Amino acid sequence: MPRAQIDDNGTCIYYEDTGVPHGSVTYPTIVITHGALINSGMSITIFERMLPYASKYGLRIITMNNRGYHGSTPYTEEELAHLASPDVEVQAHGVRRLGQETAQFLAYVCQTLRIPVATGEGAKKEGGLVLVAWSMYGTVAVSILGDPRTMGSDLTATLAPYLRTVVFLDSPSATFGVFPDIGRGTPFGDPTIPNERKSDVFIDWVSAYHTSPPDGVPITAESLHEYYTVLPRTPTLRTLSPEDYQRVIELGDCVRLTGLIVATDEKIHHKYAHCAFSDAGAVLPDVNILYLAAAQAPWASMWGAKVAEELIGEAADQGKKKRKATFLRLKGANHLVQWDEPERLVRLLAESCNDSL
Template structure:
């Protein structure tokens, strides 16, 4: 079982690796970071389409997920810490783990470094994709880049070329959402079993909703009527538009979900409930100004990094709105120093397009990274 060390305390991340595409020495490596509850196994349907697009997939499980080191009680206490300083300390630790994971992969994995061609394209290198709530942690990697050792920053500069925010969660942006768009059921009500919570969360996050169109402005917040999932509007909805998880077999659900992390005191729920001001500030530092203060000087970190936001128009409201917020906040940022960011809409897709239509999703990623 492949394990990568990520700190000095023996913590490891389990990961899966498709390896280099057969007969290919120059390819791109795509690191796929999962979201809340659903771990790296949920990306496995994409694997058969990697080689034809000269892609190598590396799929880690974050801490507290199968094969990786559980959080200690002290680490959980820091996540639920009452002060912003404690919570930021916990999030910086997660950023450090991701940086250590990428560094370890580069050093032992024989990954080609990035090379920019004369036509503007890039060969080799690493693209980091983070799905949904996984962006709470990956965003921290870029936001706290100045906290990493200089050698680590230099190494990642030679490899890291793309950051793909795939259906980012609202929590990872630290922004408000119009009431009509809220849909994810992630709170355990009194008397509710863990199985019932998992079913409610999985169904709401994997449902298909009416197609969403970006607003022309967000100040003030637009008013939206309740955005009801298609399967709740009719008993005769096309089977393909029913919630993804209701079409999974019991075995598939067991292989892809760890429900405990989204429970009231689970680590993923604690990450979701961190001070929204932390996440909002992290977006600013990660995406909208690539300069960091080192002593009295401002220096650019990873200036070649390009950002892509992939959003699905029939996804859950929290996630489509997170993409809206990123779009408008990026537009308002300083043009000279913000990172290049492109939005990509997948029509007719929900939050689980990587499961429902993996070939289309891989083809899209191969094109944009």
Template sequence: MPTAPVDEKGTVLFYEDAGPPAGSSDYVTVVLIHGTCFHGAVYRPLVPFAARHNLRLVMLNLRGYPGSTDFSQEDFDQLRGPSPEQQEMAIAARGIEIAAFLRWFIETNGIPPIKDSPGGTRSGGLSVLAWSGGNCHALAMFAHIDKLPVETRNLLSAYLRSFITFDPPGSAIGYAVPPSLTAAIPQWDLSATVDEIAAIFAVGVSSYYPPFTIPDTIDPPPVYDPSPVPLHKGEDADPIYTPTSLKMPPEVLRSLMHPSIMGDHLRLMWKLNPDVLKTNLHRALLDCRFDDGSGSVKKTWPDLRVHLVLCDMTYVSCGWGASAIWLEHQKANPEHRRNLELHKLEGVNHFVHWEEPEKFTRFLASIV
């Protein structure tokens, strides 16, 4: 079971590595960070198509997921902490672990660094993709660059090509969906078992919803009337809109999910101070100036490209989260924010990488 050490306390993160494309010395490495409850195995359908696009896929499992170190009582206490500072430390720690993994993987595997060639072509290097709820922890790495060891910061500056924020939910960035969208969010009794909650969650996040349009403003939030309803509901529902999780054989679905995460950890995450998560987003994408240790405040990793990917038939919280990032980015100071490009994938749901892996791998290769 491959694991990487990410601190001096024995913490490890599990990963699956598709390996370098045969014969290639200029491939791009893409580290794939999973979402809530679904772990890195959800990316396995992409693997058969990676080599033809000169990609090396690395599927990472975050803390608390199979193969990775579980959360300690100290971790829970930080998340539970009454002060925003304690909660911020808890989120920052997860981002620092991701950065430590990237450094370890680069140094251990000798992946090719970024190389710019005449004509504007770029090869090598490493991109990070975070899907769904995984965006909270991935953003924390960029939000807390100043807390990374100098050696890690310098190494990553030579390798990091891009960050892809893929269908980020509002809950991961501190933006609650407006009241008129809450009817589309699956509800469950908090006294239910984690398996029951996970089953409801899986159907909700993998459903198809009416195409989401980014509003002109999120403040004040728009009114959605009627509230979106999953397209598989109703007597005349088209079977092509069956939720992805319901198309999977039960044993396959079980192999992708980690229901126990829906217990203490997620319940604490859902209670985090929203301002902590908004600050996480702000420091990561909207104002990326940091003290480099010399007392000078300037952009760190200024050449990093950010891609915001929205699936138009996604879970409504993700449509709202992508809207919040896009609109807040438009308001941010162009000299301080990161370069960000929006991509809207039409006719697909939150699980496009599972439903259409060849198409998604081709798209991924075009933006990394």
């Protein structure tokens, strides 16, 4: 069971690794972090269908389990208390810890696994590292790029020769500190759903196929009211065998952890998101952003895509540098595109490394 020790306190992260692609010495490395309640490893990973395509597209793919999930170090009560603190600055410290731990794992990948550094420019760029933050754990990505205190000078210097791109894979709007009041909620926030059923309803909701407003129709409360429905197709996570489902889905303490992250002050995430997109000079200015939006994801991800497009389109603050960012909508894809269309996602990541999107 591969585990990376990421600090001097013995904190460990569980990971899976496809290894060096055959015949390549300048391959890009893709590190993927999972979303809420759905892990990245332990015999099966929600990204496992992507892994056989890694070598075909010249990639090394590494999936990681965040702290609090199988194989990785649990959080202490004191650490969780930071996220629940009434003091916003203490909460922000807790959010930065999430990003710092991911950055520490990236440093482990660079230094201990000895991946190639990034070289060249544009379509001729080779090697280096891409972070893919799926779903709610886009929170770690905005923390990394949105506040220089998350990594500090040492981690920043370590990652600078390697990190090329941060990919937000279908993040909900809460990632960016936006909780729209549009008459819709999520299963965990729905008072009509009994507590003992919320997790089950969430699994169906998050992995179903949903209809979105047609091309050219903006995402608004009105357009979602008119066009948004759940399609009569088995939710992706319900297609897993009972054994695989038990290994991939983590409830219990992970529900609590997710709730604490979501409940942190929205101003923290809003500030980090703005800085990540509009103040590139503050943290790793040469790192680009790629936003992949699944067109048939739940409404919260549709709204996340709307917010991301707005962040990409807004002007940089005076005297600041706008970060290079690309937005791509994945037609026909739901929130679990990595399971239902694994080669499509691997190919897109490879194309992003080749600057050919």
